[in-house]
Amino acid sequence: MMLLEAAAHMVDPSTISTSSAPLILFWIFSAVVLGGAILTIFQTNMVAAVMSLVATFFGLAAIYAMLSAHFIAALQVLVYAGAIMVLFIFVVMVLNKDEAPRPMRGLITKMIGAISIVSLMFTLMPLLDNAVPGGVETPSADFGTVANVGDILFNDYLFAFEAVSILLLIAVIAAVVVARTHKQEVVEEGHLAEHEAMPEATIEASH
Amino acid sequence: MIPPTYFLYLAALLFAVGAFGVILRRNAIIMLMSIELMLNAANLTILTFGRIHADPHAHAFAFMVIAVAAAEAAVGLAILVGIFRNRRNVNIDELTLMKY
Structure with a gap:
């Protein structure tokens, strides 16, 4: 958690910082997130897949902290990396069966699905360039803290x-x-x- | 400074990886984990836009997404355990009882 807080304090996206440390941290955590996610879906060993997913969720918590979402970052570690992944690992232990290598079935369906996703990404990526027309607004000092989010949760929602x-x-x-x-x-x-x-x-x- | 679009790109790529997992893998546990990946990608997008507009309501939204994801994981895994009791298998291709 200290690492997350350090990452959060270093980033102040409202001002253009001359240091490139936040960007380097962003790349590192992005690599953790995407690498963990890719390992998760290509592992045949179930326990290793769950552990890769835990790494992904820790990386995502760091990314959330970079977005000044401190409460959600803590929640991500507690609920996802903690509770949900314990549930997953428990079920993996109960089922206790590695996936047997089996012949690829439904190859055409999978190809169509994969091509659809790739084309979706190619359509989506140019749109994301224009997703932020204005600049980034400066948040208040207590943005994303427990007090701030709790106030909204228990009043508005x-x-x-x-x-x-x-x-x-x-x-x-x-x-x-x-x-x-x-x-x-x-x-x-x-x-x-x-x-x-x-x-x-x-x-x-x-x- | 990190351009906010980088976070959106990361979320899109994470969603793509999750979608690949659901389509390419036939193991139900891996598919559930891929769904969690996609929910997290959605959460990352919500939080990015919340940060861009300096709007903490996005955090309340992300909180709800996390709670619903927890409920989904609990019920989904319970269903898997129930299926495994009866079929000794959690391969999606072989669960065709309700297909015809």
Whole structure:
């Protein structure tokens, strides 16, 4: 976190700084973000893929700090690199199965998809040049701090905040309901037909 | 000074990498991780424009995106665990039960 804060203090995009240190930091963190992302999608080892994604999220947190979004940067480390990736690594451990090398199927579909994305990028990149017609405005001193964002969250967006907390509660309950094992219930009710229809359903996850 | 368009370029490239992951990989966990990458790219764009206009409302928006992404990851991974219990496999190509 000290590194992030250092990165944030060095950048003052409202004034043209003569030092190139922020730009160098930006390139370094961009390389971390894109390199981690590319490693994530091309890894066959699942644990390595998750670790690459963690590196990506740390790099993104640094980039957020460069945009003066300090609260969101901290949240990125806590929620993404912390909570969500622990969830991912837990599921990878439960599933515990490397992807078997299999023949490339649906090659034409994949080619069409890849070409679509590349063409989307070629269309998008020139548009981004003109995305910022005016200059960059100077933010207030407390821009992006916890006090500032909290003030907005609990005044302007109180309903959305409460709705999102209920959404998270529903998601957690749904996750437990979907992922729990149904074995006990089935045995209690004596519905053995279900077992015969799907013999694999009775295998415990610990196998 | 870092031109703000650099951040937008980075977000676009990150989104492209995420989209490639969803299209090229058939492992459901990798696909979920690619979706997280795309959500982060969207977040980066939102925060960049918030910084350009010095508008902290963008941060509240990014906060909501992170919360919804957490909910999505929890439910998505729970569904994967449920599928794995029944099918011993999380390859998207083989999950064709509801296809026909």
